[in-house]
Amino acid sequence: MITLSKKHILLGISGSIAIYKIFELVRFLRKKQAIVKIVMTRASKKLVSKLSLQILSNHKVFDDILYVNNGSMIHIKLAKWADLILLAPATANIIAKIALGLADDLLSTICLATTAKIIIVPSMNNYMYRANVTQHNIQILRNRGILIWGPNFGEQICGDVGFGSMLSINLIMKKLKQYFSTPLKSLNIMITAGPTHELIDPVRFISNYSSGKMGFSIAYAASLVGANVTLISGPVSLVTPPGNIKRINVISALEMHQVVMDNINNQDIFIGCAAVSDYRITNFSSNKIAKKDHLIINLVKNPDIISEVSKLTKNRPYVVGFSAETNLLKKHARKKLIEKKLDLICANNVSKNRLNSISNDYNELYLIWNGGEMFLPLKKKQVLAKQLMKQIIIRYEKDNKC
Numbered sequence: 001m002i003t004l005s006k007k008h009i010l011l012g013i014s015g016s017i018a019i020y021k022i023f024e025l026v027r028f029l030r031k032k033q034a035i036v037k038i039v040m041t042r043a044s045k046k047l048v049s050k051l052s053l054q055i056l057s058n059h060k061v062f063d064d065i066l067y068v069n070n071g072s073m074i075h076i077k078l079a080k081w082a083d084l085i086l087l088a089p090a091t092a093n094i095i096a097k098i099a100l101g102l103a104d105d106l107l108s109t110i111c112l113a114t115t116a117k118i119i120i121v122p123s124m125n126n127y128m129y130r131a132n133v134t135q136h137n138i139q140i141l142r143n144r145g146i147l148i149w150g151p152n153f154g155e156q157i158c159g160d161v162g163f164g165s166m167l168s169i170n171l172i173m174k175k176l177k178q179y180f181s182t183p184l185k186s187l188n189i190m191i192t193a194g195p196t197h198e199l200i201d202p203v204r205f206i207s208n209y210s211s212g213k214m215g216f217s218i219a220y221a222a223s224l225v226g227a228n229v230t231l232i233s234g235p236v237s238l239v240t241p242p243g244n245i246k247r248i249n250v251i252s253a254l255e256m257h258q259v260v261m262d263n264i265n266n267q268d269i270f271i272g273c274a275a276v277s278d279y280r281i282t283n284f285s286s287n288k289i290a291k292k293d294h295l296i297i298n299l300v301k302n303p304d305i306i307s308e309v310s311k312l313t314k315n316r317p318y319v320v321g322f323s324a325e326t327n328l329l330k331k332h333a334r335k336k337l338i339e340k341k342l343d344l345i346c347a348n349n350v351s352k353n354r355l356n357s358i359s360n361d362y363n364e365l366y367l368i369w370n371g372g373e374m375f376l377p378l379k380k381k382q383v384l385a386k387q388l389m390k391q392i393i394i395r396y397e398k399d400n401k402c
């Protein structure tokens with residue numbers, strides 16, 4: 001089925017260097033019989049010619065907010081015409097304008113006036129993308145139901161490496177076809193990541209070496225398969241990966257437990273990647289404890305979050321645990337799989353002398369489930385997480401007979 005046929009796509013182009021890829025996107029859209037009208041910002045016209053896009057799209061290219069067509073204002077006409085507004089490439093500037101509701105040029109005004117779905121495909125330098133204000137703006141747009149596709153991780157034209165590059169045209173086309181085809185139910189996936197801090201006094205705590213890298217990579221992989229991701233993170237210094245990811249920060253195991261249980265109701269899959277502190281301090285001092293020869297700290301067990309999720313009788317999600325071990329890796333993981341009543345467990349070796357696993361960029365995993373196992377060899381956590389997500393979805397679909 002040609003899902004894009006006769007669809008009215010309003011392509012909003014802003015001034016990113018990735019603009020050179022847009023010619024191909026227009027061509028592909030038209031090959032699929034989509035009707036493409038283009039709106040350009042002032043900066044984008046400095047990078048490519050309006051005429052080329054006019055020829056490629058077979059329509060007038062718009063850029064003037066005061067243009068009147070057959071007596072109607074063009075921003076209202078285009079806002080109503082569009083089935084979909086695709087902003088690609090979208091700069092930090094156009095993202096900020098839409099987040100603020102500014103209407104000082106044709107493109108931002110159309111976005112304010114439309115009831116059509118807006119999809120943003122960011123493209124910018126990775127520091128601009130990681131800037132708190134850009135992240136904040138993206139979150140505002142997500143909360144309004146605007147879809148954010150990408151950006152990609154990799155080497156940028158300026159030589160920097162990080163998140164910021166525009167998605168490939170092939171991937172944008174694939175996502176557009178998926179968007180216009182009969183929608184499959186998007187999975188809701190909740191992931192815990194990072195360590196927890198258990199306070200001794202206002203300046204000291206007990207914790208572990210978890211960096212959050214594994215859990216954040218899984219969140220990114222989940223967003224790439226189109227899931228609505230809830231990422232519950234302990235204290236880490238990582239930027240939220242791009243995609244449809246709602247991040248909730250917590251400090252302690254008790255807080256993580258509360259947030260998980262408050263939000264678990266509609267989740268299809270729960271992945272416990274956090275290194276939750278098993279104990280918390282019972283005699284927490286609200287003042288900094290003065291130095292003394294002996295200090296006695298009393299510990300009490302924290303709730304086992306993943307076990308509680310597994311025990312749910314109503315709307316129980318598919319439950320994936322992690323097992324961080326230094327010896328008898330598979331034996332200990334199997335025990336946890338059974339005791340915590342998990343559907344799948346991912347065992348990783350966290351011995352001190354290893355380069356992989358906790359706090360590092362690499363990992364390898366043994367996946368174990370009732371009746372099978374699989375080894376995912378050493379890889380960067382971002383790559384490993386994509387392979388893991390694929391296996392989780394295969395197992396989830398088998399268990400739920402999707």
Ligand code: PMT
Nearest residue numbers: 210211212213214272275276304305306321322324358359
């Ligand atoms: O963050 P990184 O630096 O990238 O490192 C990743 C990691 C090594 C932390 C991760 O891959 C990992 O193994 N996470 C689980 C670590 C762990 O605490 O394992 P565990 O064997 O103690 O716990 C087993 C399972 O129970 C885990 O899914 C854990 O999230 C969960 N748990 C544990 C205790 C508790 N109170 N509540 C829980 O939900």
